[in-house]
Amino acid sequence: MPAEPVEFRYAARSDVGLTRRNNQDSGYAGPNLLVLADGMGGPAGGDIASSVALAHLVPLDSESHPAEAMLPLLRAALNAAHEDLTERSAQDSELKGLGTTCIAIMRAGNKLAMVHIGDSRAYLLRGDTLTQVTTDHSFVQYLVDTGQITPEEAEHHPQRNVVLRVLGDSQADVTPDETVREAILGDRWLLCSDGLSGVVSAETIGQVLSDFDDPGACAEELIHLALLGGGPDNVTCVIADVVPSGTSGQTAPQIVGAAAIDRSAPSRGGTGAAARAAALANGSQDHGDEGDNEDEDEDEDGKHRWWAPVLTLLVAALVAGGGWLGYLWTQTQYFAIGESGSVVIYQGIPQTLGPWSLSHRTEVTDISLSDLSSVDRERLREPVVRSSREEIDAYVTQLEDQADRNTTPSPTPSPSASPSASPRAVTPAPTDPGYTASPAPSPSESR
The missing domain is CATH 3.30.70 (Alpha-Beta Plaits)
Structure with a gap:
């Protein structure tokens, strides 16, 4: 019996966080494509790096492709992004060291293809079970895999942010992990930057994914929890539900983060891929962009130095x-x-x-x-x-x-209340800012 046709119901949200000056994450959610990129290289390059990655991948959402072509297309787009970033770094000394993580999920019919490089993560919620689908390409994950530290020790390791594979100005291996799997009705996918996974525990992420039906509201709550946890990094979430074909009511993409506001790229030279990503965002009619549209990507030595060429392009x-x-x-x-x-x-x-x-x-x-x-x-x-x-x-x-x-003031207990009566205490996960789900799962349920 053939599988029921499916599609994505999706949302993308991003926030600069509470300590960073600009947003170097980029996210994309569309009918056939989900992308999450977390740029690095400082204010001079991280936002450009993630935008360039999206610019090379987003055109894959413009038309349907056969299932067998998905991985080759994704692989080619990542390679093109890597070459683009390497060229930019060679041409502009200010962009030395720029790079980006990247996760992309592409849909063709009832098949999903995923490529992944870096330490951004993909999670899958199926029923009541949350699974981390990706494996971090990070130094601490290598230490865990080789038995040198435990997963618990990795959470607080001083080098937990060292990434071993990225797209861009790096001599490291840039071979992505690749998988193909079935798109199962009812599945919920989450792509996120480490601004979420490094602050909010997997248990709480799973609970929120279960509690909120709307993908946009769910992404909002996850970002809110990351901010409650201190918001030490940019936070980006891309969420997609696998739903019956014709039920999502969505066709326009959502582009968030640096790719939605990439204003510095036109003055940087290169192939203009980041500018094309910004153009895609400006042409969309269903943005999910967060409050990161500020002028914080200016450097202190040359404020507004890119405004002249950008304004010229816009006016033209x-x-x-x-x-x-x-x-x-x-x-x-x-x-x-x-x-x-x-x-x-x-x-x-x-x-x-x-x-x-x-x-x-x-x-x-x-x-x-x-x-x-x-x-x-x-x-x-x-x-x-x-x-x-x-x-x-x-x-x-x-x-x-x-x-x-x-x-609203808290109610004062009635004098006749039993002295033994007290509200049930809910203990948050150790790494969480304090999330109380409603309803809470029974102790026998697993995440």
Whole structure:
């Protein structure tokens, strides 16, 4: 009996975190392709590296391909990205050492092909069981594999961030891990950067993946937990459910992180792949981009040094045609930000084009920043971007609920209450910022 046709129901979200100056992660979710890339090389190169990786992979989502062609196509795209990055590094001394991890899952019918390089991770939730599908290409994983340390020791090893395989300016092995498997109805896939997996435990990740039906809301909660855990790195999540064909209602891709705002690449030279990735983002109608659209990728020695060529390119594009359509697209986007002690909603994108602003204020909410958690206040220092009014309203509703909880006094126990009665304590996973799931699994259930 032939398998039922399937498709992806997907979402991508990204956040700069609480300590980094710019977002070097890039994520992509589309009808037939999922990609996660975590760039490295400092502010001068990591954002470009992850954007370039996406730029070479994203065209694979533009048309359907036979199942047997998926791995060769993915392999060729990774090789092209590696050569592109190596060339950029050779041509620009500021880009020495740039590189990126990369995970990509491609769908053809009921088959999935995956390539992986680096320490970003892919998880699969099937039923109640969460499985880490990828193996980290990292120094501590090598120590674990060779029996020199335990997995528990690896979590706190001082060299846990040393990656042995990356795309880019590296003499190390760049051969990716490759697999082909069935797309099973009901499966949920998560691709994430180590900004999530290094902060939130696998147990809690599995619980959140089980508790939240909507992929976008699920990604939001995972990022929120990573921020509660300190947000020491950029955090990016790409989530896709395998659902019956024709039920997702999605066709437009979601591009987040550096690839969605890659403004420095045009002045860097090279093949322009990163600029093409940015163009893909600007042409999308279903962004899931987080609040990382800030001007934090400027270096201290030459602020705005790339604005002249970028503005020239943008103005030329507007003059050449499609400018009005581009502006209309910006007005389908919304973002929230903290201003003057309140949460404010803007229509448009948090960018300017010369003297023109591409956004305008639409609402000053009743939410006081002082009523929110420190994590949410910190996050709202930069724009939190959503792809529609409905999505930004949903985000603001979450903030309202949190503000209400924070300002509602705890009930005083009745004098007649039994002295032995007390609320059940829920102990979070050791590495978690404290996640209480509802409902909680029984002790006999495994993750």
